[in-house]
Amino acid sequence: MEQVSVKTREEGRERRLWLRDLGQQVLLRSQADWSTAERRYAGCGRWRRKDSTVELRIGEDGRAGFGGLQVCGSVWSCPQCAAKIRAHRAGEIDEAARAWMAAGKTLLFVTLTVPHDRGQRLAPLFETVVQGFRQLMSGPDWSGRTRQKVRRGLIIDRWREWGLRDRLGYAGLVRSCEVTYGRAGWHPHLHVLLFLDQAAAGGTAAALRDLVDDEWSGQWAELALRAGLRRPHDKHGVDVQIVRSTRDLAGYLTKVQDEKGADRGVGNELARADWKEGRRAGLAPFQVLELAALGSRRCAELWAEYRRATAGRQAITFSAGLRALCGLDELGAEVDDQTVAEAEVDAVEALPLDDLTWRTVCERVGGRHEVLTAAEAAYADAGWPAAVKAVEALFLELRRRWADDPHRTRWGERWSA
Numbered sequence: 001m002e003q004v005s006v007k008t009r010e011e012g013r014e015r016r017l018w019l020r021d022l023g024q025q026v027l028l029r030s031q032a033d034w035s036t037a038e039r040r041y042a043g044c045g046r047w048r049r050k051d052s053t054v055e056l057r058i059g060e061d062g063r064a065g066f067g068g069l070q071v072c073g074s075v076w077s078c079p080q081c082a083a084k085i086r087a088h089r090a091g092e093i094d095e096a097a098r099a100w101m102a103a104g105k106t107l108l109f110v111t112l113t114v115p116h117d118r119g120q121r122l123a124p125l126f127e128t129v130v131q132g133f134r135q136l137m138s139g140p141d142w143s144g145r146t147r148q149k150v151r152r153g154l155i156i157d158r159w160r161e162w163g164l165r166d167r168l169g170y171a172g173l174v175r176s177c178e179v180t181y182g183r184a185g186w187h188p189h190l191h192v193l194l195f196l197d198q199a200a201a202g203g204t205a206a207a208l209r210d211l212v213d214d215e216w217s218g219q220w221a222e223l224a225l226r227a228g229l230r231r232p233h234d235k236h237g238v239d240v241q242i243v244r245s246t247r248d249l250a251g252y253l254t255k256v257q258d259e260k261g262a263d264r265g266v267g268n269e270l271a272r273a274d275w276k277e278g279r280r281a282g283l284a285p286f287q288v289l290e291l292a293a294l295g296s297r298r299c300a301e302l303w304a305e306y307r308r309a310t311a312g313r314q315a316i317t318f319s320a321g322l323r324a325l326c327g328l329d330e331l332g333a334e335v336d337d338q339t340v341a342e343a344e345v346d347a348v349e350a351l352p353l354d355d356l357t358w359r360t361v362c363e364r365v366g367g368r369h370e371v372l373t374a375a376e377a378a379y380a381d382a383g384w385p386a387a388v389k390a391v392e393a394l395f396l397e398l399r400r401r402w403a404d405d406p407h408r409t410r411w412g413e414r415w416s417a
């Protein structure tokens with residue numbers, strides 16, 4: 001399991017905004033022609049939304065943010081959007097898991113991996129994992145089959161043979177895809193939370209865990225072999241754990257705090273791939289991006305491959321009907337990733353920024369974080385007028401050193417693209 005690094009709120013934001021700048025820089029350097037998705041990525045948090053004004057806003061909690069900007073909504077490659085989307089999904093998963101356990105029912109946490117080697121392309125590996133899992137959950141082994149007894153051409157008996165689905169009392173799942181890069185190359189894997197309509201009491205949960213392990217380990221190995229991969233190690237291809245509390249799986253997560261400062265359990269483990277820094281042997285995607293931005297040509301290629309292979313794929317999915325079963329629909333309608341990413345700070349105060357000012361801020365890697373931090377500090381000390389004064393001084397400073405700022409991004413030429 002990956003380690004998760006501890007981040008304070010400010011460190012987290014600074015890093016996310018900085019990484020997004022880097023991602024956009026890498027794109028800027030790498031190619032001239034952009035697809036629609038790339039244009040969105042390039043413009044995330046940078047380009048003004050049509051018919052709107054860029055604003056610096058302060059929310060009720062004293063947190064600053066920008067409004068009126070385009071947002072890319074990429075859960076895979078945009079550090080800022082990924083954080084927003086994953087935090088939202090982690091909350092939903094926790095909520096669902098809590099409701100399920102409160103009802104005394106069983107939750108299993110399954111991790112599926114396949115053997116891989118350096119040099120293997122990510123896209124087909126990813127496809128193997130996703131399709132393989134789809135196959136585990138289809139066909140007669142899963143859904144059951146009808147048997148019949150025929151004598152002299154007459155059906156004398158017919159019965160339904162249970163599939164794994166029936167035996168488990170399967171009610172639904174949340175599936176999360178993750179990708180890391182390590183010594184053995186790309187490592188796409190799935191985390192799946194299985195919601196089972198059976199009591200978690202006594203030995204039942206353990207029996208259900210063993211059942212999934214027994215049934216799936218063999219099938220999974222077969223699927224890997226059929227896809228031309230090596231046979232997964234018995235203990236690593238399919239890993240099944242019982243979730244006994246939302247924090248149960250989180251032994252390695254205990255030092256992690258979310259943005260509200262509270263420990264979160266299973267939702268984070270499933271959804272916050274953006275928090276995980278790869279193990280000794282692996283790099284998380286945003287670490288690959290970081291190395292790419294620092295000039296590693298190898299990592300620039302890997303990052304480009306990762307972007308292509310993940311494009312259009314869902315990162316976190318709930319099975320149909322699960323939200324309603326867990327009472328999530330009572331908390332509000334389901335929202336897609338783009339909508340989650342577009343949520344803006346509800347402003348108690350707002351300062352419109354003219355295009356030139358905004359441009360100066362964005363032209364500096366990390367410039368946006370500097371403005372937000374300055375606004376928050378001054379606002380906490382002496383209120384809104386002081387915050388406006390502080391950021392205006394910072395704008396002047398940024399403009400003054402703009403021409404020879406070593407952190408200048410040189411986005412100017414693409415600005416109105």
Ligand SMILES: [Zn+2]
Nearest residue numbers: 044072078081
């Ligand atoms: Zn974005």
